[in-house]
Every structure is written in structure tokens, then in C-alpha cells.
Amino acid sequence: MDQDLLFALARIAWLIGAVAFVLGLIRMNSPATARNGNLVSAGGMAIAIVATAIYLLLRPAPAEGSSGITGWIIIVVGIAVGGGLGLYTARTVKMTAMPQLVSLFNAVGGGAAALIAIDDYLGIAGTPGLVANVAIVLDIIIGSITFTGSLIASGKLMGLKITPSRPVRVPGGQITTAALALVMVAAAIFLWIGNYSVPAMFLILAAALIFGVTMTLPIGGADMPVVISLLNSFTGTAVAMAGFVLDNPVLIIAGALVGASGAILTKLMADAMNRSVMNIMVGGFGGGEGTVAAAGPEGGSVRSIGMDDAAIQLAYASSVIIVPGYGLAVAQAQHAVRELAELLEERGVTVNYAIHPVAGRMPGHMNVLLAEANVPYPQLREMEDINPEFDRADVALVVGANDVTNPAARRAGTPVSGMPILDVDHAKSIIVIKRSMGRGYAGIDNELYVNPKTGMLFADAKQGLADLVAAVKAL
Amino acid sequence: MNAAELGSFLTQFTVFILAILCGFATISKVPATLHTPLMSGANSIHGIVLVGSMFIAVTATDLLSQVVSLIAVAFATMNVVGGYVVTDRMLQMFKRKPVAAATAEPRAEG
Known part of the structure; x- marks a missing residue:
């Protein structure tokens, strides 16, 4: 075939690929069409790659430097090795290890x-x-x-x-x-x-x-x-x-x-x-x-809460909001939290999840983790949506989230000032599952923990949730 | 730089700038929930570098060039295949489960 015509056909295929990438990204705007969008994008990629292969096969060898069969061996071996590794790791990776x-x-x-x-x-x-x-x-x-x-x-x-x-x-x-x-x-x-x-x-x-x-x-x-x-x-x-x-x-x-x-x-x-x-x-x-001390109200003691107390509070609440964070992702406690939520729902408690935009390790990461654990999608509520509901919530259960719940962010002059936070402190009572009084990434104390409404449940996120499940079942 | 070179560069550059604007316009509308799958999806798209890697592989004559292009092809393919598969796995999680579960449940007596 005429080389110019061949190249023109390859360029048309690349154009189709480029259009598919853009359309695919647009379809990824909404959860309903996102998966389809990714397939559209992948289809465009396949067309572009296959067209390139056909073009390189059929075009007359360039005068200087054609390696002929060696080049094709390189391509086939490279695609087999890279594709195999990519496919294997992508299919076997745990969702928590995805980032x-x-x-x-x-x-x-x-x-x-x-x-x-x-x-x-x-x-x-x-x-x-x-x-x-x-x-x-x-x-x-x-x-x-x-x-x-x-x-x-x-x-x-x-x-x-x-x-x-x-x-x-x-x-x-x-x-x-x-x-x-x-x-x-x-x-x-x-x-x-x-x-x-x-x-x-x-x-x-x-x-x-x-x-x-x-x-x-x-x-x-x-x-x-x-x-x-x-x-x-x-x-x-x-x-x-x-x-x-x-x-x-x-x-x-x-x-x-x-x-x-x-x-x-x-x-x-x-x-x-x-x-x-x-x-x-x-x-x-x-x-x-160079950790900055928050110029907030000092004093105020931390109140620790027992497993049974926490279980009773949760089981007899009419509305519970769960606030999952980085710690939950690290402890891979998403299945444990879903189990607790289901147990509470069986008892007639309304359960919602408050998802901060940066909860987990990437925006949207928490949604993926919880979806993997079969948490119903409508229960995952974004910050702007759920914040007004903390006023009506009986219990806010904070699991492994820290800086995104710190009321100090509402004041000027702290490292977290101005950061949008979840209004956890508006709930009637607050339970925080946390391993220790360690600080979050911002390196400041969380004023939520010294709030008189807050009970600290010192435990690993996964173990703590499992114990809570057992305690609720025993009620 | 002669006139022909300049002309060809300006054509490329026009495409480059318009594609950047296109990327800005597409992405700014995505809800936070989909940011991670989106990042992963965008990550797969730059696997298009495989097309370039194939071009250098077929013209590789010396050993160094062959090794370089073999690694490039393998890397790029891993980017493409792994990227799309892992993105699809993430997005699979977003399908609406409650509806399906409710209809699949056997109806209780009475």
C-alpha cells in the first residue's frame, strides 16, 4: 500500500483513540457511567496500538536502520512481559494497596x-x-x-x-x-x-x-x-x-x-x-x-470509655454517623466497620458514613475501600451533604480520622486553619477509636478529644471494631 | 529554525495547547468520590507511550537501542494493561448493590 495512505490511516486511528480518551474521561464524571467511560478509553487505546502495529508491519522498511524481525521480537516480548506483569498485579492487588x-x-x-x-x-x-x-x-x-x-x-x-x-x-x-x-x-x-x-x-x-x-x-x-x-x-x-x-x-x-x-x-x-x-x-x-502548638483552649481532660459503654451508646442510638479516616485504611478495618454498621441497622439504628474529601490516602479512596466491603453506596455521604446532620446525630463514631475532625480548623492561627472539617463535635456524643493520643499529620492536638462529649476508645481500628461488634451482639 | 520546521512545530504546539484546555475542562466537573478512579484512569491514558515505544523498537539496530526499547515497550505495556484493569476493578465497586440484592432475596412467607 502507498506509504502516505498507510500513514494517513494510522493517523485516523490515533485520532479515534484521542477522541475516545476525552469521551472516556467525560463519562468518568458520574458513578453511573464511569465504568463504561474507562472501557471507552481502553477501546481507544486498543485501536491506537493495533493501528500502530499494522502500520509498522505494512510500511516499507526505512532505508537506514531497519532491524526487521528483531524489532518485532522486542515488541512481542516486551508486550508479553509488561502486559503479564501489569495484568497479574492489577488483578491480585488488594484494594487497600491500590494507591x-x-x-x-x-x-x-x-x-x-x-x-x-x-x-x-x-x-x-x-x-x-x-x-x-x-x-x-x-x-x-x-x-x-x-x-x-x-x-x-x-x-x-x-x-x-x-x-x-x-x-x-x-x-x-x-x-x-x-x-x-x-x-x-x-x-x-x-x-x-x-x-x-x-x-x-x-x-x-x-x-x-x-x-x-x-x-x-x-x-x-x-x-x-x-x-x-x-x-x-x-x-x-x-x-x-x-x-x-x-x-x-x-x-x-x-x-x-x-x-x-x-x-x-x-x-x-x-x-x-x-x-x-x-x-x-x-x-x-x-x-x-518545629511542631506548632495550637493556641487553643488548654486544659480539659481526656475521657476514656469502655467497650461496653460504647456498645450501649451505639446500640440504643437512633442515628449514628461513622467517620472513617486514614487509620481505618491502614488497619484495613473496612470490613469490620461494615459488620458493625449492619448489626446496628438490624437494631433499627440509622447509619451513615461521613466521607471527608481527603479521607484515606487519596480523594475518593475511602469510597472505594468501603464499596469493596459492600457498604451500600447511598450511605456514603460527602462532607457538605452530611455536615448539617451531625446536629441530629446521637453518636458520631470516629475511626482513625484525626485532623479532618479538629475544631481548631475553624479558628485562625493553627496549622489546620481554614481546612474544611467534618462537624463531628456537633453530634450529641462522640466516640473516637484511636490507638493512642498521638497527633495527626498536622502535628497538633485535636481539640475534639478533650471535648466533654467525647469518649476515647483506645484500640487498633480493626480490633476495636471487632470488639464493638462482639459487645453489641452480647447486649 | 526554518519556515517548514516552524510550521510543523506550530501545528504540534496548537494541538498540545488545545489538548491541555480539553483536559482542564473535562476534569473540573468530576465529583470527589471519583477522584481516585479518575487519577488511575488518567494514569492509564499516558500508557499511550507504548505507541512511541513500538516506533523506536522497530528501528533499533544496535544492542543498546534494542535493550532500551525492550524496556520501554515492557514498561509502557505494564502502564496500559495494569492501569485499565485496576481502574475497572475500582469502578466495579460503584455499581448499585442494594437494588440487585433486594430483588435477588427470596420472598418471605406471609
Whole structure:
């Protein structure tokens, strides 16, 4: 077939793919159409990939450098290995471990984008045109940062020993990070003014890979959602840069689409935590040092409550609102909480769940966890929706949530000031299941705990809920 | 940069900018509940980098280039396949269960 015609057909298939990505994202706006939207997007992806394969098979071999069968072996083996790993991990991962897997998939996507630029640069052996030159360098920098950064983020969420979820001090701290950035900028300018230098390219690669590590290590585990979202946006940008390098429109469109969506999502998440993205990336509060004492009403003692008391309060309430948080996700207590809720409902108690926008490890993560545990979707209520109902609730049961319930956020001058919170303190009585009086991510005391209406139930979220179930059954 | 290069760059750049605006417009309407599946869905879309990886694989002649493109293809495929499958698993959780459960329940006597 005529090569021009063949290429035109490939481009039409890529256009169909790009349209499917946009339509798929639009359909993911609503829970009712979201799954279909993901399938539309996947269908577009399949069309784009198959069309590429057909085009590469049928096109006349380029005059210089065709590897023929070897290239196809590479593609088939690569797809088999990558596809197998992706399919296996995606199907077997526990829903609680899902954020780190998304981060891992993000890492390999960024890695692939960086490798394309490296390969292209080594292949041309001469100063590329200005556009390609800029795109290659940006692709290597962004792709490499997102590769190591996402791996570290994933490791932090898994709680690996080398990447603990607490903020880790990097030798030299921000000076190291700044020096690495300076090296990248200097080497990039050196290449952009017209020099072809493979060592300089590898210097950029090395600096960017280390930069990804030093950027992510000092950030605490609770901020990982924002970091992963930001790195997702980075990968999109890197892929768009790879599109400029290869002059491929579908890479540019899909990459830019993800770059923009990731940026919006990152801002939404940061806003919900009342933090700026900049603040998170340079490691604002929460480093365990320089903890700010809340200038709130001091004194007020903590009241501890027994398992049986808590069970009686819950069982004889007419309305209970459960406030699940990060601690519930960590303890994987979503099934236990559903069991307790069902037991209460059998006794005629109205049960709702109050979901803070950043509950869990990512926005919407708590919804997924609770849905996995078969909690009926209508019981999951968003913050604006449920807040007025705390006034009428007999008991608010807080499981592993901390800063998002702190009334100090309503006052100025505390690290959590201005953060939207759940009005848990408006309930008639409050039960908090918590392991200790430890502080939340903001590093301040939660005034909710010294509220006279609050009873503290010191226990691990999962064990505590299981004991509560047993206690309610025994009534 | 000559005129032809500039023209081709501006075409690419136009597409790039419009796609960014498209991404902004699409995402800002999504409710918080769907943010995690959405992030995962967007994450799958940048797996399109597989198309680029296939291009470099078929033209790889030296060993280094072949190794680089093999890793790129494997990485990109993992991004695509894993991304869509895990997103689908998340979204499966959102299907309305109470209705189905109620109709499936055997009717009680009397």
C-alpha cells in the first residue's frame, strides 16, 4: 500500500483513540457511567496500538536502520512481559494497596517516556533541531523524575524499610536538591545552545533520577496522594514531550490531556487539605520538628470509655454517623466497620458514613475501600451533604480520622486553619477509636478529644471494631 | 529554525495547547468520590507511550537501542494493561448493590 495512505490511516486511528480518551474521561464524571467511560478509553487505546502495529508491519522498511524481525521480537516480548506483569498485579492487588500500584504504573510510564528520548538522542548522533532538542531534554528530565519519584512514593505507601512513610532527611537537605536542579539546568542550556554531548545527556539523566528521590523522600506518607497526582501529571507532560520528539500527535494529545487533568486533581487535593502544592513539595509542616502548638483552649481532660459503654451508646442510638479516616485504611478495618454498621441497622439504628474529601490516602479512596466491603453506596455521604446532620446525630463514631475532625480548623492561627472539617463535635456524643493520643499529620492536638462529649476508645481500628461488634451482639 | 520546521512545530504546539484546555475542562466537573478512579484512569491514558515505544523498537539496530526499547515497550505495556484493569476493578465497586440484592432475596412467607 502507498506509504502516505498507510500513514494517513494510522493517523485516523490515533485520532479515534484521542477522541475516545476525552469521551472516556467525560463519562468518568458520574458513578453511573464511569465504568463504561474507562472501557471507552481502553477501546481507544486498543485501536491506537493495533493501528500502530499494522502500520509498522505494512510500511516499507526505512532505508537506514531497519532491524526487521528483531524489532518485532522486542515488541512481542516486551508486550508479553509488561502486559503479564501489569495484568497479574492489577488483578491480585488488594484494594487497600491500590494507591501504591497506581504509583508504580505511573513510574513505568514515565520511565518509558524518558527511554524514548534517550534512545532518540543516542540515535541521531548530531545536534537535533531546536524543537527536538528542547523536547528531548525535557522528556528525559520529567520522565526520570517521575520514574524514581513514583517508585519512592510507592515504596512509602508500602511502608518499605528503605522508604519509610515518615519524612526522611536527605543528606544536605534542600541544598542537595537545589544543586541537582542547577546541574540539570546548566547541562540543558549547554545542549540547547547547540552542543551534542552524550555525557551531558547522561549527566542530566543521573541528576534527574536522583532529584526524583531527594524530592519525594522528605515528604510524609500522608501527603503521598498529592505527590502521586503531581507525578501523574508529570508523566503526562513527559509523554507529550516524547510526542514532540517523535512527531506523533496521539502522544502529544494524550500526554497533554493527562498533564492538565493531573494538575487540576493535584490542586483539588491540596486545597482540600488547606495546603499549597509548593508547601508540600518543599516539606512544610509535619516534618516532626518545629511542631506548632495550637493556641487553643488548654486544659480539659481526656475521657476514656469502655467497650461496653460504647456498645450501649451505639446500640440504643437512633442515628449514628461513622467517620472513617486514614487509620481505618491502614488497619484495613473496612470490613469490620461494615459488620458493625449492619448489626446496628438490624437494631433499627440509622447509619451513615461521613466521607471527608481527603479521607484515606487519596480523594475518593475511602469510597472505594468501603464499596469493596459492600457498604451500600447511598450511605456514603460527602462532607457538605452530611455536615448539617451531625446536629441530629446521637453518636458520631470516629475511626482513625484525626485532623479532618479538629475544631481548631475553624479558628485562625493553627496549622489546620481554614481546612474544611467534618462537624463531628456537633453530634450529641462522640466516640473516637484511636490507638493512642498521638497527633495527626498536622502535628497538633485535636481539640475534639478533650471535648466533654467525647469518649476515647483506645484500640487498633480493626480490633476495636471487632470488639464493638462482639459487645453489641452480647447486649 | 526554518519556515517548514516552524510550521510543523506550530501545528504540534496548537494541538498540545488545545489538548491541555480539553483536559482542564473535562476534569473540573468530576465529583470527589471519583477522584481516585479518575487519577488511575488518567494514569492509564499516558500508557499511550507504548505507541512511541513500538516506533523506536522497530528501528533499533544496535544492542543498546534494542535493550532500551525492550524496556520501554515492557514498561509502557505494564502502564496500559495494569492501569485499565485496576481502574475497572475500582469502578466495579460503584455499581448499585442494594437494588440487585433486594430483588435477588427470596420472598418471605406471609
